[in-house]
Amino acid sequence: xxxxxxxxxxxxxxxxxxxxxxxxxxxxxxxxxxxxxxxxxxxxxxxxxxxxxxxxxxxxxxxxxxxxxxxxxxxxxxxxxxxxxxxxxxxxxxxxxxxxxxxxxxxxx
Amino acid sequence: xxxxxxxxxxxxxxxxxxxxxxxxxxxxxxxxxxxxxxxxxxxxxxxxxxxxxxxxxxxxxxxxxxxxxxxxxxxxxxxxxxxxxxxxxxxxxxxxxxxxxxxxxxxxxxxxxxxxxxx
Numbered sequence: 001x002x003x004x005x006x007x008x009x010x011x012x013x014x015x016x017x018x019x020x021x022x023x024x025x026x027x028x029x030x031x032x033x034x035x036x037x038x039x040x041x042x043x044x045x046x047x048x049x050x051x052x053x054x055x056x057x058x059x060x061x062x063x064x065x066x067x068x069x070x071x072x073x074x075x076x077x078x079x080x081x082x083x084x085x086x087x088x089x090x091x092x093x094x095x096x097x098x099x100x101x102x103x104x105x106x107x108x109x
Numbered sequence: 110x111x112x113x114x115x116x117x118x119x120x121x122x123x124x125x126x127x128x129x130x131x132x133x134x135x136x137x138x139x140x141x142x143x144x145x146x147x148x149x150x151x152x153x154x155x156x157x158x159x160x161x162x163x164x165x166x167x168x169x170x171x172x173x174x175x176x177x178x179x180x181x182x183x184x185x186x187x188x189x190x191x192x193x194x195x196x197x198x199x200x201x202x203x204x205x206x207x208x209x210x211x212x213x214x215x216x217x218x219x220x221x222x223x224x225x226x227x228x
Contacts, residue, residue, distance in 0.1 A: 002151070030214065041200060041219035042152065055216070087151045091214045095165040097142070099151030 001026060003090045003100040011106045017076045020103045022088030024069040031064050031071040032089035034099075035082075042087060046073070078107045113220035115201050121226045122191055129187045130223045134203030141184050142217060143176055144200040152200055158184060159206065191227045198222045 003024040010018055022031060030049045033056075034042040046056030048064035048071060056062075061074045075082055088100040114133045122128050134141050140159050144152035155174065156166045160181040173191075178184040188195055202217035 032214070032216070034217075041221055042217075044216040044218070047216060089214075095157075096167065097154050097157075097214055099144075099153070102149075102151050 001092070001096075001098050003088055003098060005086075005088060005100040005103045007103060008101070009104040009106075011108060012078045012082075013108055014078060014080060016078055017074070018078060018105060020073040020075070020086050020088075020105070022071045022073075022090070022100050024090045024092070024098075026069065026090070026092040028064075028066065028069055029091045029093065031062075032091070033060075033062060033071075033073050034087045034089060035084045036087065037084040045086075075105070078105075080107050080109065083107045113201060113203055113218050115199075115220040115223050117223055118221060119224045119226075121228065123228050124193060125190055127187065127189045128191060128225065129185055130199055130201075130225075131183060131185050132201030132203075132220060133183045134201070135205075135218055136182075138203035138205045138218070139181070140204045140206050140215070141178055142202045142204075143184070143186050144202065146198045146200055146222070147196075155186075188225075191225075193227045196225055196227045198224050 003022050006021045032047050033045040036042040046062050048054050050066050064071045083106050086103045090098050116131045142157040143155040146152045154167050156176050158178040161178050173189045176186045200222045202219045204215040204217045
């Protein structure tokens with residue numbers, strides 16, 4: 001049930017772009033994205049719902065392909081503050097929530 | 110409001126002892142979640158409440174784990190007869206669900222976690 005993310009890790013220079021992918025084996029109601037910095041709790045980034053509705057806080061974008069049960073997070077013009085581990089979270093039918101395997105992102109000057 | 114708080118922040122215990130953690134959610138939030146996270150892994154869902162009702166419990170959660178949210182505000186997570194494999198960060202999160210019939214999970218606000226070490 002745990003969604004699989006790719007890549008596992010990525011290193012960027014400031015200003016470069018990155019794409020993080022999340023794939024689930026189950027049909028999904030929604031996909032969430034969170035970022036967790038070392039030693040801190042996860043912080044919400046975005047929700048993508050079936051039907052195309054999105055809700056997020058930061059200047060990032062994401063897509064949700066309902067048929068393929070996949071989502072991608074697009075990080076453009078990366079900043080040092082983007083460093084951390086990114087988790088997708090999926091909500092299949094059935095009242096449970098599954099965080100993905102995680103993608104470690106490091107932005108260097 | 111200062112966000113979700115958890116107490117204690119750290120707990121060291123001996124194998125076989127019982128431990129209890131407390132979570133205070135954001136005051137107007139009606140949903141409360143418990144997760145467990147080990148090093149290098151994503152948070153693993155344990156259980157969640159809508160108001161005082163426990164709506165779901167992970168099949169991975171053994172009978173040694175129990176959670177309560179007696180008045181729909183704070184929650185406690187108790188682990189009985191702790192084992193070394195219980196060592197982890199225990200995270201609490203809360204969210205606001207706007208309708209009683211909504212099945213959708215809204216954005217979750219996480220607390221700082223309780224780090225449990227079982228010796």
